Amino acid sequence: MPTDTQDTEEIKCSFCGKSQSQVKKIVAGNGVYICNECIELSKRIVDDELKADSLKESKELPKPMEIKKQLDEYVIGQDRAKKVLSVAVYNHYKRINQMEVEQEGTELQKSNIALIGPTGSGKTYLAQTLAKILNVPFAIADATTLTEAGYVGDDVENILLKLIQNADYDIERAQKGIIYIDEIDKISKKAENMSITRDVSGEGVQQSLLKILEGTMASVPPQGGRKHPQQQMLHIDTSNILFIVGGAFDGIQNIVKNRLGEKTIGFGAENDVNTKDADNWQKYLTTGDLVKFGLIPEFIGRIPIISTLDGLEDKDLIRILTEPKNALVKQYQKLFSLDDVELTFTDGALQAIAELAINRHMGARGLRSIIENALMDVMYRTPSEDDIESVQVTKDVITKHAQPRITYKKQDKTEDEVAEKVKK
Numbered sequence: 556m557p558t559d560t561q562d563t564e565e566i567k568c569s570f571c572g573k574s575q576s577q578v579k580k581i582v583a584g585n586g587v588y589i590c591n592e593c594i595e596l597s598k599r600i601v602d603d604e605l606k607a608d609s610l611k612e613s614k615e616l617p618k619p620m621e622i623k624k625q626l627d628e629y630v631i632g633q634d635r636a637k638k639v640l641s642v643a644v645y646n647h648y649k650r651i652n653q654m655e656v657e658q659e660g661t662e663l664q665k666s667n668i669a670l671i672g673p674t675g676s677g678k679t680y681l682a683q684t685l686a687k688i689l690n691v692p693f694a695i696a697d698a699t700t701l702t703e704a705g706y707v708g709d710d711v712e713n714i715l716l717k718l719i720q721n722a723d724y725d726i727e728r729a730q731k732g733i734i735y736i737d738e739i740d741k742i743s744k745k746a747e748n749m750s751i752t753r754d755v756s757g758e759g760v761q762q763s764l765l766k767i768l769e770g771t772m773a774s775v776p777p778q779g780g781r782k783h784p785q786q787q788m789l790h791i792d793t794s795n796i797l798f799i800v801g802g803a804f805d806g807i808q809n810i811v812k813n814r815l816g817e818k819t820i821g822f823g824a825e826n827d828v829n830t831k832d833a834d835n836w837q838k839y840l841t842t843g844d845l846v847k848f849g850l851i852p853e854f855i856g857r858i859p860i861i862s863t864l865d866g867l868e869d870k871d872l873i874r875i876l877t878e879p880k881n882a883l884v885k886q887y888q889k890l891f892s893l894d895d896v897e898l899t900f901t902d903g904a905l906q907a908i909a910e911l912a913i914n915r916h917m918g919a920r921g922l923r924s925i926i927e928n929a930l931m932d933v934m935y936r937t938p939s940e941d942d943i944e945s946v947q948v949t950k951d952v953i954t955k956h957a958q959p960r961i962t963y964k965k966q967d968k969t970e971d972e973v974a975e976k977v978k979k
């Protein structure tokens with residue numbers, strides 16, 4: 556009898572219709588069956604689709620607002636620069652994606668970016684954070700170490716080598732990376748800060764940067780340094796590399812203000828710029844001002860997007876200390892917590908740290924070393940003293956080199972307590 560029912564209701568794979576005898580295994584579900592072969596096939600289909608989805612996702616470009624929002628998680632203030640960068644970077648990668656899809660059509664030109672703002676205001680940090688958000692390789696170069704071809708020093712191509720190295724020698728990835736060139740103001744025509752030991756003109760360095768900024772097939776010696784005729788070269792197309800150049804441009808506001816002032820005098824009240832608004836000089840900064848500063852027009856011509864950053868005030872610095880995902884205070888708290896010690900900073904301490912950084916004219920760049928100094932002694936002690944419960948940094952620690960307040964753990968039996976008990 557049982558054989559009978561089995562004959563009529565022979566278990567078959569609901570997908571391919573094969574019977575139990577034709578396959579290795581059949582799994583029963585709620586009224587349905589699936590064989591091992593169909594499971595394998597389904598798995599392959601699902602895997603492929605997931606992979607395709609994730610590829611599409613990685614191709615999907617975050618929109619300017621999304622980029623800005625992610626920047627906000629790391630970079631405090633600098634709203635204007637963040638907006639400009641978000642739009643510029645979005646357009647840059649949209650342009651690359653578009654070029655990959657349609658080989659011909661309107662050629663969209665690359666738009667490199669200049670960031671102008673005081674030391675430690677976040678220029679490098681913005682560029683670096685952008686690269687992280689977009690998941691593209693990133694390299695930092697210092698314009699003052701560059702030389703024009705034929706002189707001792709770093710060839711401009713070595714900038715590209717750093718990017719290639721940071722892309723793990725994946726040239727194709729490197730070709731879509733971001734390069735930040737710092738201290739671009741120091742290679743102005745009149746710059747006095749160029750190394751005096753080297754016979755290099757800022758103008759010459761600007762000249763030698765023109766090609767890679769614009770887009771060229773560059774040859775890079777894989778070991779860096781100078782090119783040798785017999786050397787094997789890495790070849791990299793710089794057309795899609797986004798260059799962000801930055802500098803403090805000390806004195807640029809005077810150039811702008813003077814220009815505005817002249818205009819006001821010259822054209823009187825009908826001019827849309829009044830001298831009062833010259834405090835907002837950033838709004839009126841033009842490429843002409845940068846040329847006046849000493850950048851050559853061909854160089855500026857390859858950097859159509861300019862944004863300014865503001866000097867950070869104490870309230871910004873306090874936020875930088877405490878708010879971002881990887882804020883310094885959070886980092887040190889984490890460090891201490893690994894030794895089971897709670898670290899706190901009083902509001903007065905945070906204010907004092909910010910003020911000290913401002914006095915040192917180093918912007919946010921100065922914050923770490925101030926904290927490092929303040930915590931030096933306790934960081935030396937705490938790992939060896941396992942009864943420290945908490946460390947509090949007060950204003951006096953920053954301003955008067957006082958020691959932080961240390962609280963000790965309540966021990967079950969400290970020597971005093973033991974003595975107390977014995978007495979009783």
Ligand SMILES: Nc1ncnc2c1ncn2[C@@H]1O[C@H](COP(=O)(O)OP(=O)(O)OP(=O)(O)O)[C@@H](O)[C@H]1O
Nearest residue numbers: 629630631673674675676677678679680875919920
């Ligand atoms: N706006 C900011 N928000 C958060 N952190 C900041 C900000 N600005 C600077 N920092 C912190 O200070 C450090 C130094 O800043 P950064 O290197 O970006 O300065 P910079 O403007 O490039 O100055 P420089 O021209 O001297 O290189 C950064 O690594 C970052 O930790």
Ligand SMILES: [Zn+2]
Nearest residue numbers: 568571590593
């Ligand atoms: Zn099947």
